[in-house]
Amino acid sequence: MSRHSSRRRVLVAGSVAVVSALAATSVASAEATNQPGWSFSSQDLAGGVVLGYETAIDPVNHRVYEADAQPATVTRTYQKTGPATWDPTIFTEAVTTPSTAKVVSFSTLNHSFVRSYSFTGLLQLDGVTANSAVVFPGTAGPGTTGVASANNRGTGNHPYGIAVDGTTTNPAGDPDPTLVSVQTRSSTVAIWKASASPANADVITKANNGTDPAFSRARTPVVDSKRHKAYVVSYNANSGTIAQIDLATKKVEAYIPVPGAVGLAIDEDKGILYAGTYSTTASDTVKVIDLSKVVAGTPANQADNAANAQAVVATSGPVGRNARPGFDPVGKKVYTANNSDKTVSVVDVDPASPTYLQNVKTITPAGTPNAIAVDPQRRLVYSADLGGKVVSVYDANTNEFVQGIPTAGSAIDVDVEPSTGVAYVSSQSSGAANVAAPLQAFSVTRDADLPKGDKGDAGAAGAPGAAGPAGAPGAAGPAGVAGPAGSSAGSLSVSLSSLRVVGSKVSVKAPGAGTFKATLKKGKTTIASGSATAKKAGTIKVTLKTTKAGKKALAKKSVSGTLTVSFTPAKTKTVAAQRSVKAKLARTKR
Structure with a gap:
């Protein structure tokens, strides 16, 4: 602000709690901007994965798996x-x-x-x-x-896809999940028990005739844990198939002809498989496959699939190009990550709906969507956006983009643990050879989900942060929001005490040394921004400086928008806290 100005700028916002976030990269594209009232928290899980691909959740045995290719x-x-x-x-x-x-x-x-x-x-x-x-x-x-x-x-067995059946047991009857991996470049599939290491005998390479490849351009395994089957795509734009594999015998027992099938999602309760396509036409579709109609046997090879054409019972209307699906059992929708179009389509799959199999909405994500995951309980949808190094979050009730969560590398896949709502995203490092990229775990929270408290110190239940199991009592903070219990792992509640706005300064308490960034945006336009570095724990103020576009807008009237504040700890590239809130930048006489 010019020292000769006859007016001053005042930023008006409520006192809010700030919870932790993901990696420090650009969050939103020009088309998708963060909405106020959302927070997220995160933790990096280091497993030495270099070329991270797909993830899989085992909710029965409380495991998350990630493939390194x-x-x-x-x-x-x-x-x-x-x-x-x-x-x-x-x-x-x-x-x-x-x-x-x-x-x-x-x-x-x-x-x-x-x-x-x-x-x-x-x-x-x-x-x-x-x-x-x-x-x-x-x-x-x-x-x-x-x-x-x-x-x-x-030629190598480098796992790209991963799926798990957590309901299988060992001969003694003890839990022993069955893992299924797909080696896309060599087009092989491995099936083994979690208690052991994969062996050569666990790898399927040949079709039942012993001569032809069992799969071609194999990808995207999904598991039906009720029937103990795995489904694997062999991609071909004109003549692709989906293999049904019996997990106990590790044998392909059916090929379903689905030209262009590129991704799968399953409704285990109804026995329905959804296949998104990537075809040679101007748009793609979602195929509906009734698994009860699949004729199991001993098909000679991929071409031996005519008996199962009848299992494909319906086709959706057009969706975006290169459609990778995710299924919402509550909303009865299939969301497709349209990798080639950089959009997300919402397809109604409720047979009783007047818009059944129609693309009812198209959403613009923060990057290039590569995979979809749905949290039906919390009504959230996630897309791993490969090009933007970000995971986009959508409100499943409104099908609107609400938040972009930056990732440590190029986001490849995302999956959600159903009981906790924690999402896990795999990513790849920025092209450097053998530089590990962590698996990231994050939790998204709406403001409405946070219990409101009286102004004063944070309650003894825990530091303001993401919902989770009981954590350590939080330190006293200025006027703020009483926080729910923190994570027992101490990783999903890296919380800040409070965020206050006075004049054009954002005041916030840092948990330690690090850098704060604050940005006020109205739609696509940045109105004001600023940053400040904390050398140690304590309160710090971030001064917002108006941009050229902001000055132009403020010359006419006050500007309302979304204020996003993030904190990155010293010596890291990972954002430890971020919050988006409604704010107003006003011009008043001195």
């Missing part, structure tokens, strides 16, 4: 024969980036690391293990540098 890279150095020539027949090879292919698991009760299932010892399609050798293409040669590199992405 990192292949091995080998560098070949040719013997030099002249200033710029090399002998193409003489060279040395070295593994420069080892494969970290594995599936890791964490407890969803306290987020402790449970186990890693390594795939690097499994035989690849070329008969060697992941880090022992890489077959170079026939076109490889010294080129202009004398150095060439290749990886085993296409």
Whole structure:
């Protein structure tokens, strides 16, 4: 603000509690902006995953699984024969980036690391293990540098997809979940018990005729834990199939013809499978598959699928391109992450509805949606937005975008633990080789969900923060909102005491050293922003400076918008707290 101004700017907002958040990257795109009245909290779960892909929740045994598809890279150095020539027949090879292919698991009760299932010892399609050798293409040669590199992405068993049946047992009757992984690039499927490590005998490569591949461009496993079946897509825009696999025998017992099937979601209670497509047409659809109509047997190969064409009982109206579905059993909707269109479609799948199988709404996310997860109990929908390094959150009651949650890397997949509502997102590091990206756990809260208290100290129930099991009593704070109990793991309630706005300064108590950022936006336009660094725990003030667009808007009248405040601890890149609230920037005479 100019010191010669005859007016001053006053920011008006209520006193609010601030709860923790996710990673420090841009939250919202130009089309999707944070809505006031929402908070989120987070924790990073380090499992050594480098190339994170899909996640899976086992609500029965309280586990979350994540797949790591990192292949091995080998560098070949040719013997030099002249200033710029090399002998193409003489060279040395070295593994420069080892494969970290594995599936890791964490407890969803306290987020402790449970186990890693390594795939690097499994035989690849070329008969060697992941880090022992890489077959170079026939076109490889010294080129202009004398150095060439290749990886085993296409031949190795690197898990991309993961699913779990938490209801299976061992021979003694004790719980022993069954895990299903899909190795997309090599088009194999592994099925094994959680109490053991995957072995070569657990990997399905050949069809029942013993000659043809069992799958092609395999992806997206889902599990029917009521019938103990797994479903795996073999993607082909014109002739794709969905394999039904018996988990006990590890045999493919049916192929369902669904050209272009690219993603799956299941209604286990009704026995309905939803398949989103990525076809050669201008738009895609959602296929409805009645699993009770699937004829099980011993199909010779993928082409042996005619008997199950009748299991595809309905097709939705057009949705966006490259549709990856998620199912809402309460709202009776299928949400599709339209990866190619950068939209999310909402499809009515209630047979009793007049809009059955229609695309009733299209939502704009904060990035490029790659996967969908639904929390039916809390009425929230999540899309992992790969391009924006963000997870978009939608209100399932209104189907409106409400919040963008930044992630540690490019968000690949998201899944929700049904009892707690905690969402887990896998991501990939920003292109750096063998730089681990953590699995992130976060909880989203509406302001209406927070119990309101009298002005004064925070109650002894816990520091203001996300809802969770009983935590340690919180420190006294200025006029604020009494917080619910904190997380027993101490990770989903990294809480700040309160947020106050006086004049053009935002006052907030820091839990320790770190940086605050505050931004006031009206729609797509940033009206004012500011930042401040705390050297230690205590109260700090962030001064908001008006942007050019803000000055122009304020020249005419006061501006109402959304104030978003975030806190990033020192020596980290992860936001520890964020809150969005309604605010008003006014101009008044001095």
